[in-house]
Amino acid sequence: MSIVRHVAMPSGPIPTYDEGAESMGKARKKLAKSKAKVAKKVGKKKLRTSKKTKPGLAKATKKPAKKPAEETPGKKDVPRHSTAEDMAKRQREISVAEFFTKNRHLLGFDNPRKALLTTIKEGVDNSLDACEEAGILPEVRVFIAPGKEEERFRVTIEDNGPGILKKQIPRIFAKLLYGSKFHRLKMSRGQQGIGISAAGMYGQLTTGKPISITSKTSRNKPAHHYELEIDTKRNEPRIIADETVEWPVQRGTKVEIELEAKFQKGRQSVEEYLEQTAIANPHVSLQFVTPNGETKTYKRASNELPVQTREIKPHPYGVELGVLIKMLHDTNARTLQSFLHSEFSRVSSRVAKAICEKAKVSERSRPTRIARQEADNLFKAINQTKIMNPRTDCLGPIGETLILTGLKKQIEADFYTSVTRPPAVYRGNPFQIEAGLAYGGSLQAEGLARVLRYANRVPLLYQQSACAMTRSVLNTAWRNYALSQSAGALPSGPLIIIIHMASVWVPFTSESKEAVAHYPEIIKEVRLALQECGRRLAVFIRRRRKAAESQRKKAYIEQYIPHIAIALREMLDLSKRQETTMVKQLTDVLERSRS
Amino acid sequence: MSKIAKQIKDTATSVRTKIQRRSKPTLAFPLRSLSNVKYHPKQGFLQLKGKKKVRTLTVGTVKTFAQTLRMMSQAKTLVEDDEIMTKREAYYVSKNWEDARFDEQPESDTVIDDIEALFQVNREQLGFIPEEKGGEVAGKLIVIDRDSDTNKPLRIDCTKFGSGAYSIPISIEHLKFETKAKFVLAIETAGMFQRLVKHNYWRKANCILVSMGGVPTRACRRFIRRLADELKLPVYAFVDCDPYGMFNIYRTLKVGSGNAAHINRYFCVPKATFLGVTPQDIVDYKLPTHPLKEVDIKRARDALKNDPFVQHYKAWQDSIRQLLEMGVRAEQQAFAVHDLNYVIEHYLPEKLAATKKFLP
Numbered sequence: 004m005s006i007v008r009h010v011a012m013p014s015g016p017i018p019t020y021d022e023g024a025e026s027m028g029k030a031r032k033k034l035a036k037s038k039a040k041v042a043k044k045v046g047k048k049k050l051r052t053s054k055k056t057k058p059g060l061a062k063a064t065k066k067p068a069k070k071p072a073e074e075t076p077g078k079k080d081v082p083r084h085s086t087a088e089d090m091a092k093r094q095r096e097i098s099v100a101e102f103f104t105k106n107r108h109l110l111g112f113d114n115p116r117k118a119l120l121t122t123i124k125e126g127v128d129n130s131l132d133a134c135e136e137a138g139i140l141p142e143v144r145v146f147i148a149p150g151k152e153e154e155r156f157r158v159t160i161e162d163n164g165p166g167i168l169k170k171q172i173p174r175i176f177a178k179l180l181y182g183s184k185f186h187r188l189k190m191s192r193g194q195q196g197i198g199i200s201a202a203g204m205y206g207q208l209t210t211g212k213p214i215s216i217t218s219k220t221s222r223n224k225p226a227h228h229y230e231l232e233i234d235t236k237r238n239e240p241r242i243i244a245d246e247t248v249e250w251p252v253q254r255g256t257k258v259e260i261e262l263e264a265k266f267q268k269g270r271q272s273v274e275e276y277l278e279q280t281a282i283a284n285p286h287v288s289l290q291f292v293t294p295n296g297e298t299k300t301y302k303r304a305s306n307e308l309p310v311q312t313r314e315i316k317p318h319p320y321g322v323e324l325g326v327l328i329k330m331l332h333d334t335n336a337r338t339l340q341s342f343l344h345s346e347f348s349r350v351s352s353r354v355a356k357a358i359c360e361k362a363k364v365s366e367r368s369r370p371t372r373i374a375r376q377e378a379d380n381l382f383k384a385i386n387q388t389k390i391m392n393p394r395t396d397c398l399g400p401i402g403e404t405l406i407l408t409g410l411k412k413q414i415e416a417d418f419y420t421s422v423t424r425p426p427a428v429y430r431g432n433p434f435q436i437e438a439g440l441a442y443g444g445s446l447q448a449e450g451l452a453r454v455l456r457y458a459n460r461v462p463l464l465y466q467q468s469a470c471a472m473t474r475s476v477l478n479t480a481w482r483n484y485a486l487s488q489s490a491g492a493l494p495s496g497p498l499i500i501i502i503h504m505a506s507v508w509v510p511f512t513s514e515s516k517e518a519v520a521h522y523p524e525i526i527k528e529v530r531l532a533l534q535e536c537g538r539r540l541a542v543f544i545r546r547r548r549k550a551a552e553s554q555r556k557k558a559y560i561e562q563y564i565p566h567i568a569i570a571l572r573e574m575l576d577l578s579k580r581q582e583t584t585m586v587k588q589l590t591d592v593l594e595r596s597r598s
Numbered sequence: 599m600s601k602i603a604k605q606i607k608d609t610a611t612s613v614r615t616k617i618q619r620r621s622k623p624t625l626a627f628p629l630r631s632l633s634n635v636k637y638h639p640k641q642g643f644l645q646l647k648g649k650k651k652v653r654t655l656t657v658g659t660v661k662t663f664a665q666t667l668r669m670m671s672q673a674k675t676l677v678e679d680d681e682i683m684t685k686r687e688a689y690y691v692s693k694n695w696e697d698a699r700f701d702e703q704p705e706s707d708t709v710i711d712d713i714e715a716l717f718q719v720n721r722e723q724l725g726f727i728p729e730e731k732g733g734e735v736a737g738k739l740i741v742i743d744r745d746s747d748t749n750k751p752l753r754i755d756c757t758k759f760g761s762g763a764y765s766i767p768i769s770i771e772h773l774k775f776e777t778k779a780k781f782v783l784a785i786e787t788a789g790m791f792q793r794l795v796k797h798n799y800w801r802k803a804n805c806i807l808v809s810m811g812g813v814p815t816r817a818c819r820r821f822i823r824r825l826a827d828e829l830k831l832p833v834y835a836f837v838d839c840d841p842y843g844m845f846n847i848y849r850t851l852k853v854g855s856g857n858a859a860h861i862n863r864y865f866c867v868p869k870a871t872f873l874g875v876t877p878q879d880i881v882d883y884k885l886p887t888h889p890l891k892e893v894d895i896k897r898a899r900d901a902l903k904n905d906p907f908v909q910h911y912k913a914w915q916d917s918i919r920q921l922l923e924m925g926v927r928a929e930q931q932a933f934a935v936h937d938l939n940y941v942i943e944h945y946l947p948e949k950l951a952a953t954k955k956f957l958p
């Protein structure tokens with residue numbers, strides 16, 4: 004039981020781990036050795052779930068399961084078939100935290116290297132969201148300090164944001180799915196309220212250390228310091244330390260997490276993430292201290308904060324049946340008509356009435372009744388009724404100028420361009436696509452172009468090939484824009500392509516937010532943005548080629564004209580001076596004809 | 599100053615005048631291709647129609663223009679100093695010209711050919727001599743040459759080379775001839791020539807044998823031409839039955855080449871006729887064959903379409919069509935299938951019995 008030894012260290016209190024966390028710890032500790040074990044476990048798990056799904060049996064045993072069932076006597080070592088009672092003993096609620104402990108790859112904690120990046124990413128994203136919402140130009144500092152043991156690091160993320168109220172801190176940082184962003188439709192980096200608490204939980208699982216938070220909301224108030232753990236069984240915070248400390252800043256939040264990680268440079272590294280963040284967020288000032296003590300600074304290039312975006316209600320077209328039923332249950336509205344009108348955007352009373360008529364239900368019926376009986380009809384009716392597209396002032400694109408500013412700040416190139424598309428809609432969700440190109444200069448002339456993908460200003464570093472944005476880059480005919488491109492590949496040349504999708508709800512393919520799902524509307528908008536950028540790039544490349552060609556011709560003329568003069572001098576017995584004059588005259592004649 | 603040196607100087611002056619007037623200098627070359635030649639059956643050779651290619655000095659032509667002028671200057675020096683230079687040597691001399699040097703010899707050869715055409719003379723007159731040997735002669739001919747030291751006449755009896763042969767020199771204008779032979783037999787391959795020499799075929803047939811060794815050189819063509827003109831001898835060509843033998847070797851021997859039409863008047867043998875091997879011979883003598891290659895077919899079709907000589911003679915058009923239809927070619931050594939000396943004992947005597955039937 005390695006995990007028990009591990010958490011029994013004198014440094015902190017001993018948390019009681021449930022079965023899930025325990026097996027998790029085991030798997031972590033001796034990964035290579037336990038391969039066989041894991042396989043066995045997986046097999047067992049499968050068996051269990053398949054039995055669980057026998058419908059009649061499971062239901063029938065649900066009630067008696069509350070009381071402890073009698074042990075059936077028998078030989079212990081011999082595997083035998085389970086009775087309904089045995090199974091009932093094992094059946095209990097799974098907490099969100101437990102689920103993610105077992106499925107941490109869903110949140111981007113697949114391996115130590117990625118865990119480090121995800122932790123920093125979640126921290127920085129939260130800081131930036133908070134700063135922008137409070138109208139503060141963000142200054143974020145990231146420290147990675149080596150831990151006492153190998154492959155352990157202490158990550159600190161510090162911002163100058165508005166701070167967090169004392170009573171909120173435990174739940175924000177030590178409870179999964181707690182946050183301000185999931186229940187509203189508003190463009191922000193975070194969406195779910197999982198990220199930072201998941202990072203804390205990962206740290207807790209791999210090092211046994213609690214997550215540490217210091218926050219200050221104003222100059223006159225003291226800073227609060229918390230050390231928190233997640234009770235993974237209940238998905239509730241457990242407070243290890245709670246004190247008031249001196250922190251000589253005006254306001255801000257500092258998060259420290261110790262975790263098992265691997266620090267690496269290059270592709271998909273922390274540094275790459277920060278650099279790309281700096282490109283898409285020129286209003287941010289970033290400082291990064293590596294485990295080796297190097298300091299990297301990404302200076303602020305613009306004092307313009309992103310426009311505060313409006314929160315919107317969901318558009319009827321974007322709602323799934325399940326969500327619709329839930330909304331019908333939860334609403335305060337008395338009638339169906341007022342429910343539709345008040346809970347959705349772009350549904351006027353008239354449109355609401357039209358939907359009701361189409362669904363053949365009375366607009367005066369109670370939403371809770373509809374939820375049980377006629378939600379299906381209502382759902383179909385919504386999709387058959389013509390409803391205006393959602394308003395788009397809820398979107399805050401970076402803007403063409405600031406994309407250029409960001410690109411110029413981090414990338415030394417000869418040519419930059421950017422395009423911000425008008426807003427569009429996928430499945431009832433407004434979104435807006437922006438694209439930018441940097442070409443030439445210090446960029447590598449050989450090899451394929453680099454694609455930087457962003458969703459709500461957050462760089463996406465993993466799963467490039469699974470992303471709708473990448474698909475659009477591949478589908479664009481770059482050869483039309485004076486670049487070379489092999490079939491089915493990225494264009495090649497000294498090129499960086501950046502694509503940004505701004506939306507109240509970015510449709511990621513997984514919880515770890517790495518790739519955007521393939522909605523045709525999104526692919527199309529990206530393509531249109533890229534084509535516009537491509538046309539401008541082509542003008543630049545062609546002009547440059549023409550200039551180079553003309554330069555080459557000029558050199559060519561200067562190379563051979565002297566020989567014409569030499570030959571004529573030899574044949575006509577001219578003097579050296581006459582020869583020189585002739586070179587001048589000839590150059591004149593040819594230069595004139597060239598232009 | 600010789601006529602040719604003056605011509606060069608005049609051209610150079612015209613170029614300079616243009617430059618001084620701030621206009622683009624030009625050089626006008628006769629177009630050197632089959633499309634710019636016509637066939638005069640009376641005069642008997644391909645001659646220029648007069649289409650000219652004007653090379654104006656532009657960015658695109660500046661390199662060739664410079665090279666042409668430098669080569670012209672070289673020719674002027676050669677003429678004035680009474681010196682000679684092979685085309686290979688000319689290529690090496692250009693290596694002193696820095697950026698204007700030639701990278702490969704074919705480039706310098708083209709420029710020399712251009713200059714030759716520009717002044718309507720053969721390159722020997724410009725001091726450029728070919729690398730190649732002129733061909734070989736055996737049989738009833740006495741060549742009267744001069745000893746270069748004593749300047750005394752040298753009588754060379756071409757019957758007295760045994761299994762060897764007399765070698766045609768590069769320059770032949772000073773030679774004189776005596777003969778009692780009845781005709782000249784011009785042979786494509788050295789192998790067939792060797793067989794006929796070995797068995798003293800010239801004695802049996804009372805003739806002069808000339809080995810052309812592929813496409814005849816200018817010296818070889820000039821040599822045969824003088825035999826034909828001055829000794830009033832008929833010339834029969836004996837080559838492979840394929841488009842190369844017919845149009846590269848025989849056509850060039852008889853009417854000259856399309857590429858150097860400006861000098862064809864000296865280097866052609868209008869009296870020559872085609873003994874064989876004809877497509878009909880393949881049938882008549884049951885010769886073993888090879889299928890026509892892609893290039894053969896292309897060359898044959900091109901001859902039908904573009905060659906003014908072929909267009910003039912229906913007999914040739916028929917023969918080409920027959921060959922294309924058969925789709926095969928045969929070499930002159932193919933007679934060995936019957937017997938090594940079948941060609942001496944049967945083929946040549948049988949053909950020579952009816953010289954009127956030779957292809958024109």
